Amino acid sequence: MSGANRNIERLRRDYSGEELAESNVSPDPFKQFLTWFDEAVNAEISDPHAMVLATASADGRPSARVVLLRGIDGDGLTFYTNYGSRKSLELEANPRAALVFPWHELDRQVRVEGNVSRREDRASDEYFASRPRASQISAWASNQSGFLRSRSELEERFRKFEREFAGRDVPRPENWGGFRLSPESFEFWQGRPSRMHDRILYALLPGGEWKIERLAP
């Protein structure tokens, strides 16, 4: 590869975050997550709620993609998708998944791992009803992760569902809804000078308490 921008080996900068220590994190990883999430929102970084979701097929082939965090509570982190998509089929076969929030502008990363399960229909209905109408129609039009002959096939399906639902509310398609990842671990990574980064790991113990440990960078 050539060109100044492609000199990947030389792309390098030092990270300058403040110390993340066992003594200054919250004992509750959900609270710690929300503190960092608020800081990401306040820093006006692009899509602070965008997270990489890694899944794997039953025979262990991994795949990853970005989805949007749409809720967090004591039970876990929620995202919405098509239940027939590749990620959903993998999650049905193997509910173990990992999330990564890559907050580069803050020299931070959060990793979350756990089991994923479908959200109850009522939660999916409520969220679907809050989406813009065009996004609702698009959920009907897109057979997510299926093959299309052309862009116009998708656009024709969009127009078809626009006609079908003209003058009434768009119901939630049965094959569209939420998943919730119930965390068994959280890792908070803070970039520091000289690659001497801080990594704080929370691991869920059988009794429900969180054990906090430091990992080598």
Ligand SMILES: Cc1cc2nc3c(=O)[nH]c(=O)nc-3n(C[C@H](O)[C@H](O)[C@H](O)COP(=O)(O)O)c2cc1C
């Ligand atoms: C910023 C961003 C946000 C996205 N949000 C979602 C989302 O919330 N839900 C979703 O199903 N796909 C979302 N996508 C698209 C997915 O990355 C992916 O293309 C799609 O879900 C199909 O993935 P799959 O074939 O592995 O199931 C988003 C992509 C980007 C870049």
